[in-house]
Amino acid sequence: MAEMNFRLRLDFQKHGRLRFLSHLEVVRALERMIRRAQLPYAVSQGFNTHMRYAPGPALPVGTVGLDEHFDLWLTEYLNPALALGRLGDVGLRGLTITAASYVDPRAKGLQATHIHEEYKLVIAVGGAGAVSGVDGVAGAEGDASGTDNDVGAEGDAGGVSDANGAETASDANGANGAETLSASEIVDGLTRVIATGALSVRRGKKNKDYDLTQAIDWMPVACEGQAAATTCEGQAAVDYGERKAGDIVILTMGLRATERGTVRPELLLRAALVDKQGWELKSVVRTRLYEDKELEVS
């Protein structure tokens, strides 16, 4: 079909309040934005006519995305800069289209090609407000937030769920001077989990097993301090406002999607810190989402 020749790839960010959108909600919001912008989108024929598009890998409720992608088929050529401008005119604060460019219409879908994911996690450690990690993990397992909307997401828990059920715990014992967790302790914990090559996570009554041997692109790196905190896009300042330097650990890691999806970084973290107290995951950001280099070469 001639009209399928224009495949426009939109790069976008999900941040601020809108990080709480589920994958399905993001897709629907983009779809509506495209209609408002009156881009010459292609419509599938047949029983249920709908806009022709293909979203990238799902981003869970609560996770910020800074390098997300969405492919849209157009019936005619439209200057990408013009498309970007028109989307900007009818855009949403928190779902920002940052770039638009044409890609090979015959290329594989985003979910097949964009299997490399880089994450940044912001962890509050020690001090008032940081909570017991054990309670956090326990609570998070019972958490079902957003799953019904969360198509494609591995997500058991919506968003930054380690605070789940734990805030009361923090009120009670968070401030009693538990030892501050250091960046290297966190990395050591993660290294141990990754070295086992597998992760088993309770989801309701069942266990979900992840094979970690293929799931890690590059090993977690952590740094401490105030400077890092200010670079955490998408988080309200209030999350850090009352914290002193040294209360924040920034963790970055490279993950890779396998046939069975991507292991969520917060699951790794929970497993790594299962016996540690006094930490709270403040934010999860998918900072990059990119293609398999080997495929790029071929």
Place this chain on the structure above:
Amino acid sequence: MRDHSLWEKIEPLLARVEKPSRYLNHEYNARVDELQVTGVDSAAAGVAVTSDGAVVETAVKATYRVALLYPDTYELGQSNQAIAILSHAINALSGCVAERSFLPWVDLITLMRERDIPLFTLETTSPVASFDLFGITLPHELAATNIVEALDLAGLPLYSKDRGSECPLVLGGGPLAFNPEPLAAFFDAFVIGEGEEVTGEFIAVHRACLARGDSREETLRALATIEGVYVPSLYAPGKGGALLPQVNGASLPITKRVVADFDACSIVVDPVVPFVEVAHDRFTVEVLRGCSRGCRFCQAGMIYRPVRERTADTIVDAVAQGLANTGYDEVSLTSLSTTDHSQIEQILRRLNRLLANTGVGISIPSQRLDAFGVAMARMVAGEKKTGLTFAPEAGTQRLRDIINKNVTETDLFDAIACAYAAGWLRCKLYFMIGLPEETDEDVLGIVELANRAYAVAKDAAEVNRRSNVRMSVSVAIFVPQPHTPFQWGGQIAHSEIERRLALLRSAHLHKGIKLHWHDPASSRVEAALARSGREASELIERAWRQGARFDAWSEHFDASRWEEAASFCGLSLAELAERDFALDEALPWAHIDSGVSSDFLLSELKRSREAATSEDCSFGSCIDCGVCPALDADVVLGGDSRG
């Protein structure tokens, strides 16, 4: 200026609740400006004291702020037009802003209560209690406990009499306001009828009272002088139970308001576009208001009279603008009976042309029960032939005549034949049991009619698809409603409902037909609340204290809470639901005038007993229901004549 936003407290909770996108605001077309006013008493000129004791200057009189609540979840409330229409009307007034509020889901309510976070509005995440006016939509009886939950979560005293001038005025409006008495104790005032215009008058009077520094009592009296506004505290029951004014200036009856020119009444073409999937996730145009078919059980058909249509031009323009402003992929033409619009064919033809090749669909909520209704449905269905809905309401012609549902078996079978021949493979049929004068024959008639309709469907469907022909039958339990010809008689006894349901279930229904029925226990609570007077306020409060809320959600409804509440109050649900009123008795809602005269209702009741039908005044001649002269209004059709 001090920011009273609760967002900082809400945000950390959102990772722990279902569907956090309900609480974000920031949807497209939502107002996201920062909080511009303080929570100070807007009556004080010059200086005012904030809640934490700081003195701030209020050189310009503070904005008048209205919080509008739909007493259920975001998904239901955001789909309801009431909040959108009223916000639009209020924001158009100079110096006034309206903000949306919905009842958070139980998970967030629990977290909020643990932390003393009060009910908030979406736009500025402000406490509802900090507003000048707290407007609550009253959609149906089962929302009663949610209203109490909302008042309590807002940190307001539940009862009007316990609220001082530091509290917002609590105003109710919507279908339930046509019998406001069960909720009377909770509200400072009600608006009866259509809110578009009267809300502006209400606000003007209230602002003047605030500027003068009127007491609460003076304010309520001033508000009571507005036509269509009912201030329950100014009335008390006299001998025989009828309400009597207690102060000068409060008069009765309260006559419902209607907008003078519905076609000119602006359509909200830039509604908020939700993130979370809501109940009606589409752009909506109300194409006509009212319905004059005159079904005798139907409250909507009585209280929204007279019929007023928007013209085809207005409707098509609104659709074009609304879709461009929202990006929706569906538009719904709503009303009580859309296919009765005198220009419906023209409207659909023009919309089809406008929306060709855009992937945008048109929907019509329910279908008129005849071949014409199906023809209209065909015009919008395209390839996707899902969900046709017909409402024969009763299983036999005799009972349909009694309730004045003017459709015949032939109408139904014609409609079904057209639909299944055109490619539909499923449809829903709506019935009721417990209608006045219903016999077992009528109950079994439902099954018989459905079976025959199914046979018609099978014959009409393409030969190779016949095994896929499906139908569903949904049976509601009749709740006698105020302001209808059936308002005097009570609901049939609970045991009798159970018996008739059992009878229905025991009859042989073709296996291609699925039978659903409503919960008799919740229908009884509906009837009890619909038909009560002021005694029900305490019942509602008590039921709420027993844990009742989200009663319209079957997984949350628990009849025992209501039973216990009733016995605590010395009442009986059965009695409230089932009592008959004598024809000369003072009805609890007698002081509310819907425009339809009680003589008309009475004559319709009498005609029903003779199984005599009455005509639709939009098609036939005037049947003297009284609305047009009482409200100084007219039936307004869009242009072409009907037929």
